[in-house]
Amino acid sequence: MIPMIDSPQVAVALAARWHHARVLLLASMVGLPALLVLICLTFALFPHPAVSATTWSVIPVVVAALLSVALVAWLRRDGLTDPASWFPATVLMTGSQLVFGVVPGFGVALRSATGTAVALKALLALGILSAGSACSLARRACRSLLASPVAELGSTPLQLVFRSSLSRIIIGTDRVDWTCRTAGGRLDAGVSFRNLHDVNITMASVDKGTSPALVLHTSSGRWTVPAHEAAAMCALLRRRKTRWEQRVEAAIEQERARYHEMMRLLGAAKATSSTDDGSVSVTVNADGVTTGIALTEGIQGKSPQLVSADLMVCIVEAHRIVRKQVQHLMVERYATKQRTEALPALAQQVAELAA
Incomplete structure (x- = not known):
């Protein structure tokens, strides 16, 4: 199930998306980085005539292993709730594994081993292909989960990012931000759910005619944001705001209960x-x-x-x-x-x- 989801209805509605995204995510952030570590280990296991070469060949293995562990640790701690960061995180870590692990390991093995140049080059090509595949799979994992806005996504703790040719909308757990093109250039704006009063849809004028758009009624005025599948986005945003209000009310109720308990204990x-x-x-x-x-x-x-x-x-x-x-x-x-x-x-x- 998606982390931090306690609603069976939401879990069932998003099961197909999450299953596909989870498979791609495990392959890109666990399987392929582990394969890069194995490639570095294979380079280190090639026979080296000098003891110093053996020592140097171990360093790329350690670096690649540490980067792989760091990627998995980040994914378990913070990464699962931010699909938009899966691709850049995978690019950073697998790229670092390639630069600081696979390539140096290949260089040490090529200098020391004899008669295995073809095998070493094949392993290097496999490492480059694995790093590129990991980045591609991470991007596909994010797209499969956020392929289109549905209301059930508003009941998750995920950081939701929806891109279209007209705008980029980021829906967090307590605010919404957007970037869209205007006649004067580009507009970057945002509003917290505290200042968001209502959301509905309308038809807005764009370069090639009209397009559905979100209308955000906020404390600072009325904002019109072009959006692909505006009706679904509106339902999603309303559910996310409702979820935020429920969390705040629950926190207030919890504090109230703790206060009454403290007063009772103080009275006794x-x-x-x-x-x-x-x-x-x-x-x-x-x-x-x-x-x-x-x-x-x-x-x-x-x-x-x-x-x-x-x-x-x-x-x-x-x-x-x-x-x-x-x-x-x-x-x-x-x-x-x-x-x-x-x-x-x-x-x-x-x-x-x-x-």
Whole structure:
């Protein structure tokens, strides 16, 4: 299934696209880069008369293997949600494998090995063909997944990029950006979902007549963006905006629940401090208000001044204890590093929803 999808309807609707794209993606970013590593390893395994040549032949293998691992790690961490980056990432990594792995390995093997020039050249040609095929398959994977806009794509976390002869539209998880040609040149603009009020379609004038276009009603005005399959794009964009609103509402509800839980725990927080002989005991709540004082028979024979001093000591100690409890609840338990880093984004989302 597409990562981060929990809707069976969306999964079924996109199953054919995702299956084809996944096969192409695995071939371009896993299979063919691994083949390049094997080619470098084959170069290193050719017999070398000198020990130094053997050492140098290992370096291209290590470099190619590290680049292959880095490509797979990027794909698993960030790459799956950004189909538009599959092609440039594959070009960068497989090109680097070719330049820093296959070609140097071929050079070392050609200088050292004897009578195997034809086999080495064949392996070099295979490496070049593999790198080129990986780039082509990565491009095809992106195109097969985003071949045409459908509403179900709006329920995915994918960064959606749609290109046509008239415009380029990028639909993210919280905003939409576009580039289109105008009479005065090229227009680059964008709007966040906070400022996007509505989307519909119209017919717009272009160079060769009229064409369907998206109409974006935003806080800064009305924007007309020519788009291929504008009706499907409109449905997709509306679903993506609805998904963003649901995420913001869920985040607000989660914060509200955490706040009520914290208030409940703070209301139940209290601390009690007693003297060593137990004759004086004081209880305070989270607000520092004294809620209970207990005096036992141990105060008999003590002067009023000593009893007052014991009370003050117990009050101060109880305040210290309850202060630590409150600090633990508000700082150590709730204000974790991850939540502290997420608070600015949450505050922005709350403001966007309120607007």
